[in-house]
Amino acid sequence: MNALPPDGPPIDAAFLRRWLDAATAAIDREAPVLTELDSAIGDADHGTNMRRGFTAAHTAVEQEPPDTPGGVLVAVGRQLISSVGGASGPLYGTLLRRAGKRLGDEPVVGAAQLRDALRAGVEGVGQLGGAAAGDKTMLDALLPALEALSGALDAGGGTAEAFAAAATAADEGAQATIPLRARKGRASYLGERSIGHQDPGATSSALLITAFADTAREAGA
Amino acid sequence: MKMLINVPETVVPDALRGIAAAHPDLTVDVEHRIIMRKGAPFEGKVGLVSGGGSGHEPLHGGFVGRGMLDAACPGEVFTSPVPDQMARAAAAVDSGAGVLFIVKNYTGDVLNFDMAAELAEDEGVQIAKVLVNDDVAVTDSLYTAGRRGTGATLFVEKIAGAAAEEGAPLDRVASLARQVNEASRSFGVALTACSTPAKGGPTFDLPDGELELGIGIHGEPGRERRAMMTSGEIADFSVDAILEDMRPDAPVLALVNGMGATPLLELYGFAAEVHRVLAERKVAVARTLVGNYVTSLDMAGCSVTLCQVDEELLRLWDAPVATPGLRWGY
Secondary structure: OOOOOOOOOOOOHHHHHHHHHHHHHHHHHHHHHHHHHHHHOOOOHHHHHHHHHHHHHHHHHHOOOOOHHHHHHHHHHEEEHHHHOOOOOHHHHHHHHHHHHHHOOOOOOOOHHHHHHHHHHHHHHHHHHHOOOOOOOOOHHHHHHHHHHHHHHHOHHHHHHHHHHHHHHHHHHHOOOOOOOOOOOOOHHHHHHHOOOOOHHHHHHHHHHHHHHHHHHOOOO | OOOOOOOHHHHHHHHHHHHHHHHHOOOEEEEOEEEEEOOOOOOOOOOOEEEEOOOOOOOOHEEEOOOOEEEEEEEOOOOOOHHHHHHHHHHHHHOOOOOEEEEOOHHHHHHHHHHHHHHHOOOOOOEEEEEOOOOOOOOHHHHHHOOOOOOHHHHHHHHHHHHHHHOOOHHHHHHHHHHHHHOOOEEEEEOOOOOOOOOOOOOOOOOOOEEEEEEOOOOOOOHHHEEOOHHHHHHHHHHHHHHOOOOOOOOOEEEEOEEOOOOHHHHHHHHHHHHHHHOOOOOOOEEEEEEEOOOOOOOOOEEEEEOOOOHHHHHHHHOOOEOOOOOOOO
C-alpha cells in the first residue's frame, strides 16, 4: 500500500494543461539544441519536428480543452501522431495516448495513478519501437525517470518532490546515453560512430519529465 | 547557405503547389499532402501508395502516374509522413482491389505506415505492405534498425506499378514487389554533406579532401570516411560492396543514381566505371538508368543499385510508364 502523499495539488485537466504549457515552452526553447544533437547522429530535424507537434497539440487543446487529465494526454498524443511524422510522432503519440487512456475518465487523479499511467505509456513505447534500456533511445531517459518517480512516491514523498527526482533521473539518463552505441533508429546506422553523442530523443523525453516537475512545483505540491 | 526558398517552414507545400502547376495529369492535395494520379481509383486496379520524407525528389511524388504509383505522401524534409496522409490516400485510390503500401525501411516510415494500415483497414480498405531494405552499407542489421531502403525503391515502384497496371491482383503485385526488393542491393557515397532548409547549412562536416562511404539518403553520415577517391575507385568500392552481399546469376538492372548535386557529366563517367567493374566481375547488365532519382537534397555523390531480373521482371521494367520522373513507352 502506498502511503497517501502529503497534500498534493489536484492532478486534474488544468494541471495537465499547465504541463502542456510548460512542455511546449521547453520544446520551443530547446528545439535548436535538439536539432543540433540530431545532426550529429541523425538527420537534424528532431527539434523542428517536436516543435511543430507540440505547437499543434497546444493549439488543439486550447481550442477544445478536454475536461479530464486523461483526455488532455490523449488529445496531445493524437495531435503528435498527426503532425510530427518520423519515429518521434508515433512513439511520443503512443506514450501520451496510452497514458491518457490508462487514466480513463476520472476528473482528478493521484500522483500514483499518473505514475502508473506513464508506466503504461512507456511500455507502449517499448512495444512499438522494440527498443530496450541501453539502446540509446528515449527509453534511456524515461525508464530511470519512472523508477525515480516510483521510488520517491513509495517512500512517501510528495508529488513535486517525486517528479523532481524523476526529472533529475531523466536528465542523468539522457546524459548517460553519450557513451552508448545506438541500436535503434536512424543513429544505429552509424555503428561505432554514434558513440560520444547525447541521444536527441532521450533529451526531449527529459524535457517532458522536467515539465511535470516544474508544473508540480509551481502548483505547490 | 543560400537556398531557393521563401521560408523553411513552407518548403514542402510550396513544392506541392509547383507540382500541381506543372503536372495537370496529377491531382495535388496541398492541405493533406497527397499527390495522386488524376482519375484514381481505376476499376479493378490495385492501388499503389508510397511516401516518405521530402528531399529525395523525384522519389516519390515524381513517380505517380500511369504504370507506377497511384499516390504519394510527402512528409516534411527527411521526416516520414503521418498516418492520416497514407490512410486518406489509400481510401482515395482503392477501387476495391486493395492497396499496396511501399515503405522504405526506416523506423519512422515503418511506424507511420503501420498506423496508416490500421486506419485504412478500419475503413474497409485491404492493405498489403512491402518493406524496401536494399542498402548493403548497413552490415550489422540484427543490432540496428535494419538495412535502409534506398535506390531499390524505384525498381519496386516501377515493376509493381507495371503489374498493377496490367490488372494483377493484390497478392501478386505484393509478391512481385517483395521479389524485386530481395533481388536488389545498393551502396551510396557522399562527396559533400547536404543542407536541410530547417538547419540552413550542412548536416555534417565533410572536408574537401575526403568522402563518406556507405551513406543513406537523409544526410546522415556514413559508416566510413576516406581520402577522396577517383570515379573508378568509387565504382570498384561500391560494386564490390554490393557483390559481396549478392552474387547475381542473371542479368541486372543498374541504377546509377545521383544524390542531387553531382552533374550528369560526372554521373555518366561514373556509369562507365560501374559497367567496367561489372564486366570485370562477369555480371551482365540488362538495362542501365542514369540520373538523379533518389536524391538527398543538395548532396554531391552517387549510389549504385543492382537488381537481378528474370524475363518477367525485365518485361515489367520495360512496360510503358508515364510519370514526371520516369517516362517511356506510352
